[in-house]
Amino acid sequence: RAVKWVHDVIPDAPYAITEEFMNKLFNEYNIDYIIHGDDPCLLPDGTDAYALAKKAGRYKQIKRTEGVSTTDIVGRMLLCVRERSASDSHNHSSLQRQFSHGHGQ
Numbered sequence: 268r269a270v271k272w273v274h275d276v277i278p279d280a281p282y283a284i285t286e287e288f289m290n291k292l293f294n295e296y297n298i299d300y301i302i303h304g305d306d307p308c309l310l311p312d313g314t315d316a317y318a319l320a321k322k323a324g325r326y327k328q329i330k331r332t333e334g335v336s337t338t339d340i341v342g343r344m345l346l347c348v349r350e351r352s353a354s355d356s357h358n359h360s361s362l363q364r365q366f367s368h369g370h371g372q
Contacts, residue, residue: 289319300327
């Protein structure tokens with residue numbers, strides 16, 4: 268949602284894109300493409316999770332930013348929120364300041 272080129276986000280999308288779900292995306296949500304980073308995205312059986320979208324010509328791959336971990340970003344956000352809720356003495360800008368500074372890292 269925070270990406271300026273994204274118009275909408277479909278929550279609870281399955282990891283394995285089925286033909287049924289893909290058709291729902293294209294027909295009900297009117298999306299143009301299924302987007303994923305340039306890292307391999309394999310299912311437990313070793314097949315490409317986005318093979319159907321690629322076959323349909325509706326898949327776009329984007330470059331990942333070296334050294335940026337989504338897991339780390341989400342973890343820092345959750346840690347900041349948890350610490351803020353534990354102490355009401357923070358002023359309103361402390362959460363943003365903690366997050367933007369890597370929570371002291």
